[in-house]
Amino acid sequence: MGLYDTLIIECPACGHESEVQVKSGPCQMQVYTKDNAPLNIILDVAGRVLTCKECGADHKLTLEYRTKIVPSGDEGSRWKNPIP
Numbered sequence: 479m480g481l482y483d484t485l486i487i488e489c490p491a492c493g494h495e496s497e498v499q500v501k502s503g504p505c506q507m508q509v510y511t512k513d514n515a516p517l518n519i520i521l522d523v524a525g526r527v528l529t530c531k532e533c534g535a536d537h538k539l540t541l542e543y544r545t546k547i548v549p550s551g552d553e554g555s556r557w558k559n560p561i562p
């Protein structure tokens with residue numbers, strides 16, 4: 479039996495929620511949205527062109543992120559946003 483996780487993607491055109499099966503993660507039959515999915519699941523789906531089964535519109539998930547290098551042991555500032 480093939481296990482997988484599911485990412486729910488909402489169509490930007492009509493709002494229909496589609497389920498995308500993802501096999502790159504822990505595959506524990508978990509259901510995620512773009513807001514709570516582990517990064518590896520987002521990365522697996524990002525860039526794929528998805529076609530809405532309801533309205534036929536093509537869309538894809540993109541990922542915006544930034545990286546940051548901090549002094550080792552500087553845990554206190556880890557979650558601070560330096561941008562005013």
Ligand SMILES: [Zn+2]
Nearest residue numbers: 489492530533
């Ligand atoms: Zn749609």
